[in-house]
Amino acid sequence: MPFLGTVDPDQLSIITRALDEHCQTIGIPPDSVERENLASRVQALFGQGVTTLEDMKKALASDSA
Structure with missing residues (x-):
């Protein structure tokens, strides 16, 4: 079992x-x-389930908009 936050x-x-x-x-x-x-x-974002590079880039771009 992985440790929480790793x-x-x-x-x-x-x-x-x-x-x-x-x-x-x-x-x-x-x-x-x-x-x-x-x-x-x-x-x-990662902790909320945004785990792919593309999804992370989209989320960050929408934050900046």
């Missing part, structure tokens, strides 16, 4: 890629509070 390497890759790509798209610098805030949003 991710496997494939899931971590999806989360990281979604965060990196979205930050690059909207111009958030790597060392910024905005990126940390967005990372929290990505974690929340």
